[in-house]
Amino acid sequence: MMFWYDHNVSGWGWFGMSLGMIVFWGLIITAFVLLFRSLSRPAPGGSPDATHWTPPAQTSPEQLLAERFARGEIDEEEYQRRLRVLHSTGADLTKH
Structure with missing residues (x-):
């Protein structure tokens, strides 16, 4: 049963x-x-005021130049020359 x-x-x-x-x-x-x-x-591409949104990290030109030097893409002379150009250009831009 x-x-x-x-x-x-x-x-x-x-x-x-x-x-x-x-x-x-x-x-x-x-x-x-x-x-x-x-x-x-x-949401992807949502508003920046969302609670968990963080802005994308921006790398400065000096950091990019230092990374290229560290990887061996440019030598020390090229690094120093480009660094001088960056600093002189930055000073000129702030005057305008």
């Missing part, structure tokens, strides 16, 4: 139901966490 009068569940039945409830609540919690994270994330 199919448990018409006696609805006792065996050990495997309890195990299956317990595992099913853990999986069910795990899926519900995961869905809420993913929904919350997707709603709190700023």
Whole structure:
């Protein structure tokens, strides 16, 4: 008979139901966490006043020149010459 009068569940039945409830609540919690994270994330190209938005890091010309020198793309003489040009150009730009 199919448990018409006696609805006792065996050990495997309890195990299956317990595992099913853990999986069910795990899926519900995961869905809420993913929904919350997707709603709190700023949209790509969003406004700069979003909570987690940070401006892109800008590298100064001196830093770029130093990186090229460190990589060996230019020698010390070229580095010094270009650095002088950068500093003289910067001083001229601030006068205008």
